[in-house]
Amino acid sequence: MITVEQAKQKMDGVVVPLATIFKDDADRSLDVDATQQNVQWMVDQGAAPGNTVFIAVGSGGDFTVMSTEERKAAIKAIADVAVPNNIPTFASVQSTDIRTTIELCQWCEEVGIDIVQMSSAYYYSILKDDIVDWVNEVAKHTSVGFAAYSHWYSGSKYDMTMDVAEEILKVKNTVAVKWGSPDIGNYLAGIKYFVPRAAVVNNGPLSIYGHQLGVKAWVSHVPNFYPAHSIAVHKLMTAGQYDEAQRVFDEFNLEYGKIRAAITQHTAGEGIFVKPFMKHMGRPSGPSRLPSRDNVVTPEVMGMIKDLMDRADSIVESAQVSS
Numbered sequence: 001m002i003t004v005e006q007a008k009q010k011m012d013g014v015v016v017p018l019a020t021i022f023k024d025d026a027d028r029s030l031d032v033d034a035t036q037q038n039v040q041w042m043v044d045q046g047a048a049p050g051n052t053v054f055i056a057v058g059s060g061g062d063f064t065v066m067s068t069e070e071r072k073a074a075i076k077a078i079a080d081v082a083v084p085n086n087i088p089t090f091a092s093v094q095s096t097d098i099r100t101t102i103e104l105c106q107w108c109e110e111v112g113i114d115i116v117q118m119s120s121a122y123y124y125s126i127l128k129d130d131i132v133d134w135v136n137e138v139a140k141h142t143s144v145g146f147a148a149y150s151h152w153y154s155g156s157k158y159d160m161t162m163d164v165a166e167e168i169l170k171v172k173n174t175v176a177v178k179w180g181s182p183d184i185g186n187y188l189a190g191i192k193y194f195v196p197r198a199a200v201v202n203n204g205p206l207s208i209y210g211h212q213l214g215v216k217a218w219v220s221h222v223p224n225f226y227p228a229h230s231i232a233v234h235k236l237m238t239a240g241q242y243d244e245a246q247r248v249f250d251e252f253n254l255e256y257g258k259i260r261a262a263i264t265q266h267t268a269g270e271g272i273f274v275k276p277f278m279k280h281m282g283r284p285s286g287p288s289r290l291p292s293r294d295n296v297v298t299p300e301v302m303g304m305i306k307d308l309m310d311r312a313d314s315i316v317e318s319a320q321v322s323s
Helices: 004-010 032-044 068-082 098-111 128-139 162-169 184-194 207-212 227-238 242-264 271-280 299-310 312-317
Strands: 013-017 052-056 089-092 115-118 145-149 174-179 199-202 217-219
Touching: 004 174, 004 199, 013 227, 032 068, 052 068, 068 089, 068 098, 089 098, 098 115, 098 128, 115 128, 115 174, 128 145, 128 162, 145 162, 162 174, 162 184, 174 184, 184 199, 199 207, 207 217, 207 227, 207 242, 227 242, 227 312, 242 271, 242 299, 242 312, 271 299, 299 312
Parallel strands: 013 052, 013 217, 052 089, 089 115, 115 145, 145 174, 174 199, 199 217
Antiparallel strands: none
């Protein structure tokens, strides 16, 4: 089983919710090869231990519209690239059926995944003891590492409190916390509390400030289509050049956020706002599965994407990293 110290060493860099690719056929079937090819492309573009962490088949990988067997196939395809390249990898094992969560945990052990993320229940109302008992039961069946995960932005909209995360940290498997909150006080208090106790992934908006507080891993979808930007930002943060990191981050992400909003105000999902960028950049992207609707990505939105990506290289090239 991975230890807390090992997890802390591994959780360093941009944490990428990898897109899962579907074929443009009648069933929109899983395209395992294209999913794997995109991961390999990121490695070829510079993704490596110390600047990148992968998330396999998470919310950004559309796990909610996939069968268990499809999730396992995609996880293995990603692990087959990540493991030989020593890139630390999370996998999503969220489910409303604990048997599925256990099956996926055991599968992750088999293919070499480091840590799994389990969100709290996302159909029933959230109760503290339900969450804690769920995690304890799963731990009886697997030795894979766990990340306590505040999944406040989807499903039940449950904003995990620190006392719940503390109980999950007591479970022998738990070595990490993927932390975010819509309450800025809860968000910052959690970061400060958990940094000494676990490997922490910053799943909130303050990527640069979080790094200053000791959180070396931060979430971004951008490397799915443009790894150079996030790698440059992380290099600046690692060098302690936080003002320059914030400038480079903002010059890309402020416009990127507007484009995301232009899509997500009309349809649900996360892959839906990543794949149009991938398509523009010539990467395999494929269609979405419902409820995400591709027709909300209008020519106007694609024009906004083109305008941003036309100047993306100049933003990265402007980054001044001190020797």
